[in-house]
Amino acid sequence: MEARCSPAEQKLNSRFDPSREHKRETKKSVPDRFPFNHDSIGIELVGEALPGDSSVPDEKKVYESVTDAQNQSLKWLVEELARTLNISVTEVFRHPTVSRKNPTEASTATWQ
Amino acid sequence: MAIRLLVAIAFSMAGSVCFGNDDCTTATELQPRLCPVKLPGISTVRIEENGAKSPAADDKATDCSGFRVTAKGVRRFLRRAWEANESDAHHTLDWSPCYASGTLTFEDGRTAHWSISQFRTGSLSIEGEKRVFLYCPRCKYQPFLW
Numbered sequence: 001m002e003a004r005c006s007p008a009e010q011k012l013n014s015r016f017d018p019s020r021e022h023k024r025e026t027k028k029s030v031p032d033r034f035p036f037n038h039d040s041i042g043i044e045l046v047g048e049a050l051p052g053d054s055s056v057p058d059e060k061k062v063y064e065s066v067t068d069a070q071n072q073s074l075k076w077l078v079e080e081l082a083r084t085l086n087i088s089v090t091e092v093f094r095h096p097t098v099s100r101k102n103p104t105e106a107s108t109a110t111w112q
Numbered sequence: 113m114a115i116r117l118l119v120a121i122a123f124s125m126a127g128s129v130c131f132g133n134d135d136c137t138t139a140t141e142l143q144p145r146l147c148p149v150k151l152p153g154i155s156t157v158r159i160e161e162n163g164a165k166s167p168a169a170d171d172k173a174t175d176c177s178g179f180r181v182t183a184k185g186v187r188r189f190l191r192r193a194w195e196a197n198e199s200d201a202h203h204t205l206d207w208s209p210c211y212a213s214g215t216l217t218f219e220d221g222r223t224a225h226w227s228i229s230q231f232r233t234g235s236l237s238i239e240g241e242k243r244v245f246l247y248c249p250r251c252k253y254q255p256f257l258w
Contacts, residue, residue, distance in 0.1 A: 057227030
């Protein structure tokens, strides 16, 4: 996490208000903010949050590990996209890094 | 314009989908398409976990003890919440480590497992039916405000 928000911003962000937080971030330009859904490319690795029982609250679930084969494919894809679009691999983020998501999501994904 | 890559794991569980309803909202960057959900009357609500913290939470300082719901609050949430496609919700809505969960009985005799998170999301698993993912943007009151 870059944690470059000002103390005043961090205080505001500690209150849950996604709309206002988004408005504040919208005023910033890349790379002064993390990507939004509309200006990023999402790479999905299929994995299950366990236990899979639908009666278990999402908050109790932990994602299964990314497989070696998935990580190999991910590495290839990230390198191809980075080369084609001329962007740095340092601009690749796990979903929970850029937004409030289950921290175990993509936690075992590697692409470098 | 710089383009950033975002790595995400697909949430592979089946979600409840609501299509073809004119009362549904339009999806935005911050919110999935939401559709009204019609639930039977609720006769009893049982709270099994309250002020609970997710085992996935990576910040030891996270304190969920302040997120406590009441049976009345659960009914109110379920009355005011909308249904969303679970996959869409996963991409647009925030995940909270703080939650409450339990069971309830409808007036028609069916039972369901419910869960509600501090970030105004929830789920309802009615016996024999698909899970319904819920979001309540209008629930801007305690314990969803702090």
